[in-house]
Amino acid sequence: MDFLFMDFLFMGLLYAGILGVQYVLSSQKNVYLGAVVPLLFVAGMTWRYVNVESVSTMHYLLMTGFGLLCLIAEWDRGREVFRTNQEKEWNRIRIQDLK
Structure with missing residues (x-):
């Protein structure tokens, strides 16, 4: 019984880690980094x-x-976060230009 729980816990942590890596890679400037994890998964x-x-x-x-x-x-969510952060940065630059 304990082995089954540990196996379930390990797999859950593994999946969470993979989705976390996918999110981090997808929220980067290079849009193609988000394709690394899905390609490795399919392979x-x-x-x-x-x-x-x-x-x-x-x-x-x-x-x-x-x-x-x-x-x-996760790729879509990461790209949305990147676009939001980029827009915030553009707004900060515009405000500084107006001063």
Whole structure:
């Protein structure tokens, strides 16, 4: 029972860490940094599908699609934060120019 809880906790922390890295990379100036984690995710899932016989095609498609959906949502949120921060910076520059 404890092993199952630890496995669940570890996987939850792993997923939270991956989404955190995706958010940080997506909120940077370079928009393409946000594509790193989804590409690694698809490559990893495809490698697992090809090399592990017990993975069904439906399972692969559902897990990859759900994972990409979550990663793209984080990418969108990171880009929105970047745009908001950029707009705040432009407003500060405009205010300084008016003085």
